Amino acid sequence: MKAVILPDYNQNLIRALVGMRIEEKPIPIPQKGEILIKIKAAPCNPSDIAFLRGGYNIRKTIPAIPGFEGAGEVTFVGPGAPNDLIGKLVSCFIQDDKQGTWSEYIVAKLDDCILLKEKMPIDQAACFTVNPFTAYGLFNLAKVKGSKAIIQNAAAGQVGKLIRVLAKQDKIKVINIVRKEEHLKELIAEGEKNILNSTDKNFASSLHLKARELEANLCFDAVGGEVTGTLINVMPPHSDLILYGGLSGQDLSNIDALGVIFDKKVIKGFNLMDWMNTLEEGEFEDISEYLQDLFIKGTLKTDIQESFKLIEVVKGIRAYIGNMSAGKILIKP
Ligand SMILES: NC(=O)c1ccc[n+]([C@@H]2O[C@H](COP(=O)([O-])OP(=O)(O)OC[C@H]3O[C@@H](n4cnc5c(N)ncnc54)[C@H](OP(=O)(O)O)[C@@H]3O)[C@@H](O)[C@H]2O)c1
Structure with a gap:
């Protein structure tokens, strides 16, 4: 071969x-x-x-x-x-x-x-084996936390796209963060209402306002580095940030320590393999059936x-x- x-x-x-x-x-x-x-x-x-x-x-x-x-x-x-x-x-x-x-x-x-x-x-x-289960596992955290809205960066990527569809099904709002104007326009054309560009000079203050307006208390961060600090710092008290990718290639920085301590914020990692190990007998097969049906219908792609x-x-x-x-x-x- x-x-x-x-x-x-x-x-x-x-x-x-x-x-x-x-x-x-x-x-x-x-x-x-x-x-x-x-x-x-x-x-x-x-x-x-x-x-x-x-x-x-x-x-x-x-x-x-x-x-x-x-x-x-x-x-x-x-x-x-x-x-x-x-x-x-x-x-x-x-x-x-x-x-x-x-x-x-x-x-x-x-x-x-x-x-x-x-x-x-x-x-x-x-x-099928990686991103759809990652999106499902991450999105499940929003359901467990009872989030009304979530924040996600790398929103023009494939995990971001899958999460958007799952969130729409459950009527959970998504604040999408992209870093290029062309992707902001694409998401607007798709009908998304809450999109921010992380390169805008007012990004942090805009996210601060949006997160409070929509009561977003959970963030899926695929980027890491300095942006993790910006995200967790502006999120409301009792928010969780789930770090699942390191696209920036940088260590986490810029985190307001007092905010984490006194506003009871949490930064936590997500790894698909570890999440799979938490599933009960037969649960993975059920999720696989559910996701495959969504792909066959074209709901997920x-x-x-x-x-x-x-x-x-x-x-x-x-x-x-x-x-x-x-x-x-x-x-x-
Ligand atoms: N933890 C886990 O178990 C797990 C499982 C699956 C995936 N992941 C991670 O999830 C992330 C997304 O995967 P994917 O398959 O959705 O990727 P993808 O479809 O290839 O898309 C990547 C997206 O990230 C953006 N991006 C790349 N570098 C960036 C940076 N430095 N800052 C901000 N945005 C950046 C790209 O936008 P531009 O066009 O602006 O570059 C693109 O929209 C990856 O980090 C991947 O490793 C983790």
Whole structure:
């Protein structure tokens, strides 16, 4: 099989990309309880970019095959895995040291795969295991807290978009934060009413007013760095900020310590894998059914900007980092 090979991590993404190549590898053989998947599509996510730069919490042995999620067809099963899975489509999430979804085949444990409903579009299935569950898990925090409104940054990205749809279903208002005027205009055109540009000089005071007007007491922060301070400082007392991404690449700063102490504010991390471990028996399957139905109906959708062949992987990543808000790129071996 052919696979993308990352020869070494490099903090400088362009240098990391320069070294990437395609190599022939033996097709892996599924062991007990495992299945062989012929990958049909695999996205590039911010976590993949962090991985290539050596800055993610997963570091594979180098040279490594990148790619954590994808979707494909089951072509062979190991002992103990049901034969009738052959020919079925699955989404998978793999952090295995020796494998990656940016390849023609991958072996996965059944537990790391989601059996797809027949009508689930394959491009949507490729991006199904991470962002939709993240949006669901985050949004559930708003329901638990009884929030009337939430704040989210990176609002032109795909998690932001999914959260907006889930919030609309539950009539919870969203204050969307973007950093480019073009995305502010796009969200207005989509009918969003509460949008702020974090580069505006009055951003902090505008957010202060908006958060109080809408009684927003929960914020989903994908950016980190100094902006986390700005967000938590202007939020009303008893607010929570959930940090789930580090897109700024910076440590948290600018946090008003006295505000956190006396206004009883909370800053907390969210990690999808940890959230999944909190689910009760059968709950993940129920959520998966619910989310797949929303994707099949078209209520939820991940924007895909373009698809690339395995050999075009560098071109694809360049397209993605050049315009992350335009949607995911898919690698289609
Ligand atoms: N904790 C978890 O378990 C978990 C799970 C899934 C995703 N995540 C994280 O969620 C975040 C969003 O993922 P996604 O798939 O939605 O990303 P995405 O679709 O690629 O979109 C990223 C968005 O972030 C914006 N952005 C990029 N760098 C930024 C910066 N420095 N400051 C402000 N905005 C910035 C981009 O806007 P521009 O056009 O302005 O660049 C774009 O709209 C990522 O950090 C990802 O790692 C975390």
